[in-house]
Amino acid sequence: MATATDGGGFDLDSLASKIDYRRFQECIHCGLCTASCPTYVETGDENDSPRGRIYLMRSVRDGRLGLSDPVREHLNLCLDCRACESACPSGVQYGKLIEPFKVALQDSAPAGQRPSLLQRLILTQLFPYARRVKLALQPARILQKYGVLDWFEKKGLTNLLPPTLRRLQAMLPPLAPVQPPPLPEVLPPVGPKRARVALFLGCVADAMYPETNAATARVLQHNGCEVVIPENQNCCGAIHYHSGYEEPAIQLARANMEMFNPDDFDAIIINAAGCGAMFKDYTHLLPHADHELAAKFVSKVKDISEFLMSLGPIKPTNELDRTVVYHDACHLCHGQQIRNQPRQLLGMIPGLKLAPLEESEICCGAAGTYNLTQPEMSERLGRRKMDRIEQTGASIVATGNVGCILQIARKVKERGLEIKVEHPIDLLDRAYGDVPEQASN
Amino acid sequence: MSAPATTPAAAEPDFVQLLNDGLLAKFIEAVGEENVLWRRDELVVYECDGYVIAKNSPDVVIFPTTRDQLVATIKICHEAGVPFVPRGAGTSLAGGALSVGGGVMITLTRMKSILEINLRDRYAVVEPGVVNVWLTRALAGSGFHYAPDPSSQGACTLGGNVATNSGGPHTLKYGVTVNHVKGVELVLPDGSTLVTGGVVEDAPGYDLTGLIVGHEGTFGIVSRVIVNLARDPEAGRTFLGVFDSVDAATETVSGIIAAGIVPAALEMLDNLMIRAVEQAFGFGFPTEAGAVLIIEIDGLEAGLERESHAVAEIVRQNGGEVQKSIAWRTRKEPEYVAIWKSRKSAFGAIGRLSPTFCTQDGVVPRTKLPHILRFITATGEKYGLRIANVFHAGDGNIHPILLFDERDPDQVKQVLLASHEILEECVNVGGSVTGEHGIGVEKMEFMPKLFTPEDLSAMETIRNTFNPEGNCSPSKMLPMGGGCIEKKSPGHHASA
Numbered sequence: 009m010a011t012a013t014d015g016g017g018f019d020l021d022s023l024a025s026k027i028d029y030r031r032f033q034e035c036i037h038c039g040l041c042t043a044s045c046p047t048y049v050e051t052g053d054e055n056d057s058p059r060g061r062i063y064l065m066r067s068v069r070d071g072r073l074g075l076s077d078p079v080r081e082h083l084n085l086c087l088d089c090r091a092c093e094s095a096c097p098s099g100v101q102y103g104k105l106i107e108p109f110k111v112a113l114q115d116s117a118p119a120g121q122r123p124s125l126l127q128r129l130i131l132t133q134l135f136p137y138a139r140r141v142k143l144a145l146q147p148a149r150i151l152q153k154y155g156v157l158d159w160f161e162k163k164g165l166t167n168l169l170p171p172t173l174r175r176l177q178a179m180l181p182p183l184a185p186v187q188p189p190p191l192p193e194v195l196p197p198v199g200p201k202r203a204r205v206a207l208f209l210g211c212v213a214d215a216m217y218p219e220t221n222a223a224t225a226r227v228l229q230h231n232g233c234e235v236v237i238p239e240n241q242n243c244c245g246a247i248h249y250h251s252g253y254e255e256p257a258i259q260l261a262r263a264n265m266e267m268f269n270p271d272d273f274d275a276i277i278i279n280a281a282g283c284g285a286m287f288k289d290y291t292h293l294l295p296h297a298d299h300e301l302a303a304k305f306v307s308k309v310k311d312i313s314e315f316l317m318s319l320g321p322i323k324p325t326n327e328l329d330r331t332v333v334y335h336d337a338c339h340l341c342h343g344q345q346i347r348n349q350p351r352q353l354l355g356m357i358p359g360l361k362l363a364p365l366e367e368s369e370i371c372c373g374a375a376g377t378y379n380l381t382q383p384e385m386s387e388r389l390g391r392r393k394m395d396r397i398e399q400t401g402a403s404i405v406a407t408g409n410v411g412c413i414l415q416i417a418r419k420v421k422e423r424g425l426e427i428k429v430e431h432p433i434d435l436l437d438r439a440y441g442d443v444p445e446q447a448s449n
Numbered sequence: 450m451s452a453p454a455t456t457p458a459a460a461e462p463d464f465v466q467l468l469n470d471g472l473l474a475k476f477i478e479a480v481g482e483e484n485v486l487w488r489r490d491e492l493v494v495y496e497c498d499g500y501v502i503a504k505n506s507p508d509v510v511i512f513p514t515t516r517d518q519l520v521a522t523i524k525i526c527h528e529a530g531v532p533f534v535p536r537g538a539g540t541s542l543a544g545g546a547l548s549v550g551g552g553v554m555i556t557l558t559r560m561k562s563i564l565e566i567n568l569r570d571r572y573a574v575v576e577p578g579v580v581n582v583w584l585t586r587a588l589a590g591s592g593f594h595y596a597p598d599p600s601s602q603g604a605c606t607l608g609g610n611v612a613t614n615s616g617g618p619h620t621l622k623y624g625v626t627v628n629h630v631k632g633v634e635l636v637l638p639d640g641s642t643l644v645t646g647g648v649v650e651d652a653p654g655y656d657l658t659g660l661i662v663g664h665e666g667t668f669g670i671v672s673r674v675i676v677n678l679a680r681d682p683e684a685g686r687t688f689l690g691v692f693d694s695v696d697a698a699t700e701t702v703s704g705i706i707a708a709g710i711v712p713a714a715l716e717m718l719d720n721l722m723i724r725a726v727e728q729a730f731g732f733g734f735p736t737e738a739g740a741v742l743i744i745e746i747d748g749l750e751a752g753l754e755r756e757s758h759a760v761a762e763i764v765r766q767n768g769g770e771v772q773k774s775i776a777w778r779t780r781k782e783p784e785y786v787a788i789w790k791s792r793k794s795a796f797g798a799i800g801r802l803s804p805t806f807c808t809q810d811g812v813v814p815r816t817k818l819p820h821i822l823r824f825i826t827a828t829g830e831k832y833g834l835r836i837a838n839v840f841h842a843g844d845g846n847i848h849p850i851l852l853f854d855e856r857d858p859d860q861v862k863q864v865l866l867a868s869h870e871i872l873e874e875c876v877n878v879g880g881s882v883t884g885e886h887g888i889g890v891e892k893m894e895f896m897p898k899l900f901t902p903e904d905l906s907a908m909e910t911i912r913n914t915f916n917p918e919g920n921c922s923p924s925k926m927l928p929m930g931g932g933c934i935e936k937k938s939p940g941h942h943a944s945a
Contacts, residue, residue, distance in 0.1 A: 033804040037501050038797050039540040043580045043604045052512060052558030052578065053486070054539060060494040067493055078490045095603070097729055097797025366586065 018075050018116035020068075026108040032066045034100045035059065044095035046371040047085050050388050055082040058092035058102055065105055075116060083109055085385055087375040088250065090342035094369070104292075111252035181216055181417055188218050195225055195235040202232035202319060203274040208264075208287070210280045211243045213410035220410075223437035224279045224312055230440050231322050235277075238267050244278075246286035249293065250376050261290050265301060270308040279312045279433055281409035282376060285343030311340060312433055313349035313408065324439030327359035332435070333402040334362065335393070335416065336369045337409035350408055350432045357439040363400045367392070372407075374415035386415075394419045397427070406432045464508040464531070464551055472529055476511055476553075479521040484559065486510040495554055498539040498546040499601075502807070503890055505547060507534070507554035514559045516576075516634075516672045523670065524640035526553055532920045535670045537578065537606030542808055543889030545613060545665055549924040555670060557608050563587055564673070571678045572631055572648050577608025577671050584676070593678040594780075596623040599885070600793040611671050614663035616885035618714040618792065621843035622747075623679060625885070627662040634673035635661055638921035648675055660911070665887050666922035668915035685713065685747030686757050687785060689773035690764045691738045695719050695826075695838070697767045698740035699818040702842040704763040705744065706815060710756060714745040715843030716792055719822075721802070722839040722850075729798035732791040735772065742769075742842065743792055795839045796850070802837070803852035807864050810886040811875035815845040824874050825849045832863040846884030847875070873898070888926045896928050 041058040042048050048057035055064065061083060067073040083106070092102050133140070191207075205228060209221050228235045242264055245257035264287070268276045278284040286293075287309040290302045310318070332354060340346045354362050373379060373389030393416060397405055405416055405427060417429040468487065476485050486492060487509045496506040513519040526533045532552035539546045548554050561578035568591055575584060581602040584595045598617040599605055605615070611633060616625045623629075632646025646658040661668055692698040698717050705712060718726065719740050727734045734741060742764075746756050761771045777785045799806045813821045822838065825847075829836040840848040849871055853860040872882045872895060882888075882895040896905060909927055913919075 030804070034800050036797065036800045036806065037497065038499050038601070039538055040601060040604050040794065040797055042538055042540075043582070052556070052561070053491075054494045054556075055486075055491050057494075063494045064490075073490050073493065076490050078488050082491075097794030098800025099729060099798075100800070 018112050020071065023108060023112045024069055026111075027069065027105060029069070031101060031105055032062065032069065034098055035062045035066075035096075036098050037063075038098070040097060041092040041095045041100075044091040044369075046087060046089060046091065046373075046389055046392075047385060049370065050385065050392070053082075056085055058096075058100075061086055062100070062102070062105060065109055068109075075113065080113055080117075083113060085382060086110075087338070087371050087373075087378055087385075087389075089338035089371040089375055091338065091369060091371065094342045094345075107250070110250070111254070114252045181414065188222070190239070191222060191225055191237045193237055193239060195229050195237070197232045197234050198229050199232050201234055204234045204236065204272075205275045205277050205315070206236045206238065206268050206273045208244070208268065208276060208278045208283060209237065209241050210278070210283050210410065211247075213280045213283075216414070217410060217431070220279060220431045220434055223431070224277070224433050227312070227316070227433055227437050227440065228277065231316060231319060233319075236273065241267065244283040244286040245293070246282050247377065249286065254293075257293060258295075261293055261302075262298070265290070265305045268305070268308075270305045273308060275310045275315050276305070276308045277310055277312050277315055279408070279431060281311065281337040281339035281343065282411060284309065284311045285339035288344060311344060311346055311349070311408070313353055314344070314346050317349040317352055321353060321356065322440075324357055324436060324441075326357075326439045326441045328357050328435060328439055329359040330404050331361045331363050331400070331402045332404045332406050333365040333397060333400050334368065334432070335365060335372060335397075335405055335407040335412060337407055337412045338369075338371050338375065340408050341369050350406070353436055354406060354432055357435060360435070360439075363402050365400060365402075366396045368396075372412050372415050374409075374411035376411060379415060390415055390419045394423060398423075398425070403427055404435070405429045406435060408432060467529065467531065468509060472525070472531070473509065475525045475529075476509065476522065479525060480511055480513055480518045484512040484514060484518070486512075495536070495539075495548065495556075498536070498541040498544060500542050500544040500547070500889065500891055501805075503544050503547055503549075505549060505551060507548035508551050510554045510556055512556050512559045516560070516636075519555070519557075519560065519670060519672050520636055520640050520642065522553075522555055523636050523638065526920065527639045527918075530918070530920065532923045534922050534925075535577075535608070535612070535666045537609035537612075538580065538601075538604050540601045540605045541609070541613070541889055542810070542886045543883070543891040545609070545887050545889040545925070547890055549890060557606065557670070560608075560672070561606075566591075566678075567648070568593060568678070570648060572675055573678055574673060574675050575607050576673060577606060577611070579607050581605055581607055581610060588678065589781075592681050594681055595676055596620075596629055596679040597626045600796065602793070607674055607676070608671050611662050611674055612664060612666050613885070613887035616841065616844070616846070618716055618743075618789075618841060619745075620885075621715055621841065622711050622713045627659055629677040629679070630658055630662050630674060631677055632658055632675040633661055633671050635669045636672050637669040638916045638918065642672070643669070646675065663887075664915075665889065665926045667912050667926055669921055681779070682713070682747035683778075684750040684753060685745060685777050685780075686753055687775040687777065687788060688742075688744040688757075688760060688764075688771045689734070689788070690742040690744055690760075690769050691735050691772045692740045692742070692767070692769040694739040695822050696819050697769055698742050699822060699842065701742060701764055701767040701769060702818060703816055704767060705760060706843065708759060708763060710746065710759060712744055712760075712843060713747045714743065715841070716743040717741070717838065717840055717842040718743075718792070718795065719838040721835065721837035722795060722799075725798040725802050725837065726791045726795050726839075728801050729794065730787070730791045732787050733773070734791070743788060792839070796848075799837060799850055799852070803835070803854070805853055805855040807851045807853070807868060808886075809847070809849050809851070809868050809871055810883045811847050811849075811872050811880060812882075812884040813845045813847065813875050813878050813880035815843070817878045817880070818842065818845060818847070820878065821847060821871075821874060821880075825871055828867050828870050832867045834860070834863055834867055836867075841884070844884060845880065890925060893924075893926065893928045896926075 039059050045057050054060035064079055073079055086106055214221055225235050242260050245260035249257035288306050291299055291306055294302050334351055372393040373386035379386040413429050420427045492506045495510055497504040511522050513522050534548050534554055536546040536554055536556045557578040560576040562576050565574040588594055597615055598619050599615040610626050614626045635643045646652050723734045724736050727736050744760055764771050775784045825836055835852040837850040851864045853864045876898055882892050
């Protein structure tokens with residue numbers, strides 16, 4: 009028998025209280041999940057597979073194993089991409105097992121393995137606040153404008169930054185020289201009004217790619233929607249929740265449910281997969297007393313592609329004579345089971361050739377903050393994704409999540425390729441031809 | 450001989466000692482530290498495969514990344530005289546990838562290259578760790594595919610398919626793994642290499658390839674496989690036949706075959722199974738039906754219409770109704786994918802009905818299907834167990850799934866007894882105890898019922914020719930045991 013290895017201090021009882029033991033038993037150990045798991049297809053080690061991780065977690069729960077170094081390594085390597093949930097015939101809710109474990113891992117991490125102060129500040133104090141991100145990007149914006157950042161990079165001066173900032177810097181997309189003005193609070197529909205919708209802007213996405221939010225609003229208007237964009241929006245709470253800070257996530261959820269009153273809108277539209285998946289998970293996040301309101305709220309939450317396809321999208325007329333591949337963001341395909349709608353929207357664009365992308369459902373390695381916490385595996389998955397993309401000869405990669413866009417765009421830049429990485433809505437927007445001059449490229 | 454089921458820790462220090470005395474260093478030198486697992490906490494996940502009744506942890510896991518590393522690993526085992534067992538994706542339902550007695554586990558998941566695809570000569574050369582469906586994906590759009598499609602094809606490896614001679618729904622028309630393997634390269638237990646068959650048809654001499662396919666790891670470890678590529682059919686039709694009773698469905702199976710129709714696949718799901726699958730995938734199966742048949746025909750478009758009518762007529766004659774008819778040109782059409790996903794993931798969907806289950810894999814002559822299913826129902830009633838059925842009806846390959854709660858020792862006992870009775874009845878009516886999952890450790894006790902001592906002795910002689918010291922996959926398939934290396938017994942722990 010394997011004996012429990014001392015795994016340092018962690019509170020087994022508290023961990024056990026957060027997990028219904030039946031969740032473990034739902035796994036019947038068939039192994040059909042393994043080849044869907046990005047880390048397992050990379051390492052081939054069953055400790056890095058969903059079935060293996062469930063086995064490890066169950067062994068910890070049963071007191072057979074402690075949270076020893078090897079156990080920590082394998083559990084921390086999980087992307088939480090949920091590809092295994094899509095693959096699992098038995099309906100195992102893997103997220104409900106790994107997430108309490110991630111919290112326990114973080115709470116009990118040995119001193120050397122805790123996230124650095126800088127990482128924690130970025131995760132909890134910067135990313136969730138669009139205005140702060142915009143402010144923080146100001147220096148980069150100016151340096152980019154005068155070509156200084158490129159020069160720094162060429163001279164290797166960016167290597168002087170702490171590793172976390174260096175990776176963030178490498179991911180920076182070309183920023184508009186001046187932060188565009190905020191969108192007005194209400195935008196009228198083009199033609200007869202078909203729906204009244206609210207638009208959620210997100211935090212990192214809004215700071216880095218404000219033009220995608222503008223494009224989303226235009227596309228909605230073009231499809232006859234009155235678009236309401238409340239001022240002073242909050243974070244969806246995903247960054248806190250997935251980093252193990254549950255309480256602030258709950259507060260953000262309550263604030264969002266108040267700001268986006270489901271009774272006022274036909275739909276609450278989100279264009280970032282990660283935020284959409286978090287919104288749709290509010291019923292699980294919030295305590296039981298809030299469930300009724302949360303369920304009502306969740307029923308109105310729609311990804312932009314999901315909403316447009318259910319509304320019946322207006323056919324675009326501008327031609328886009330390019331070969332495009334679509335990469336499935338984990339939080340769309342596994343988190344929300346949305347696969348066809350974005351492809352259908354792209355397929356409507358005249359001239360656009362949608363090439364199949366092998367392994368389109370394997371994570372690109374961005375996975376929220378994973379690229380900061382597990383840079384090595386993130387790199388491997390980024391390379392794997394790029395190899396598949398390059399095989400297709402496509403000149404545009406379309407994907408519905410800001411994290412994926414940043415990650416793939418960085419790999420494109422590293423390889424010196426001429427491939428654009430965009431949100432499908434940016435392409436649709438151009439095909440509608442409503443783009444104002446200064447925003448088009 | 451088989452050791453009694455005792456606490457398996459007794460002999461453990463011996464192997465740990467061996468590892469510490471230089472064996473581990475040799476492995477690390479041969480394959481690199483990143484390709485060896487030896488920390489106790491990392492071995493636990495390797496203590497069982499898809500068959501969770503028997504568990505035993507290996508003492509060290511090696512991941513060779515090349516053929517040379519595989520050879521080096523096996524040579525080290527041979528020189529040290531230690532037992533070793535291969536493992537692919539660990540999806541065996543019969544304990545095929547279980548490390549009986551501990552020792553070295555050689556995992557092939559890092560040898561995962563498709564080395565060559567030759568469409569004009571219709572073959573591919575693959576390493577053993579290639580996942581079955583990866584090959585089919587690599588062939589997408591070429592007009593060819595790899596025919597054997599076990600239900601676990603999304604996860605299981607081709608090396609494992611060769612070891613167990615895997616089947617799948619489409620084997621009824623296209624044949625099983627052995628019909629699609631043209632040659633193999635086998636690393637023998639002493640580290641030497643044997644190459645059989647080749648890319649051309651009909652190699653002279655003994656058909657060693659045929660002998661090696663299905664060896665369950667007892668001859669050595671396959672390092673390369675040359676597989677046949679099959680032409681995609683021009684078109685096909687997939688029907689969902691709905692019946693009031695299992696009897697009517699099984700009579701239909703016999704009727705279709707008797708009419709001279711060779712369906713590409715012919716699968717049955719009973720009511721319990723239909724409900725589980727429907728809950729999992731929402732395909733649109735009628736949850737009130739007693740049984741459904743998935744009937745697939747394929748070939749030249751020109752003949753399909755007539756065959757479709759014939760199938761529908763036979764379904765009708767047996768009191769059933771064709772409720773869905775999917776006409777397809779490629780196997781990628783969404784409705785086609787959906788119905789097969791439902792069928793192929795059926796075992797997993799059982800997790801929604803019961804915390805634990807035990808799948809059996811018996812075969813009976815097709816005409817005995819109605820009898821054996823009635824027998825299964827009666828056995829379930831006798832032991833107070835729920836039994837779901839989903840199986841390759843066309844082959845007479847049944848898969849009764851016995852539902853139970855592992856925490857109740859009485860139920861565990863009932864399940865073992867009921868399984869045994871069902872399999873014995875399969876043998877009694879002229880069938881066998883495994884259609885495709887292999888013997889592994891699960892079915893070893895049945896071998897003497899299926900074969901005479903002379904038959905078994907002939908098999909042992911063959912095994913000993915390849916594996917004279919019995920160190921490769923000891924205590925698998927043949928009940929004689931593999932010499933005196935058995936340090937531990939898996940026992941019958943009934944926990945998942």
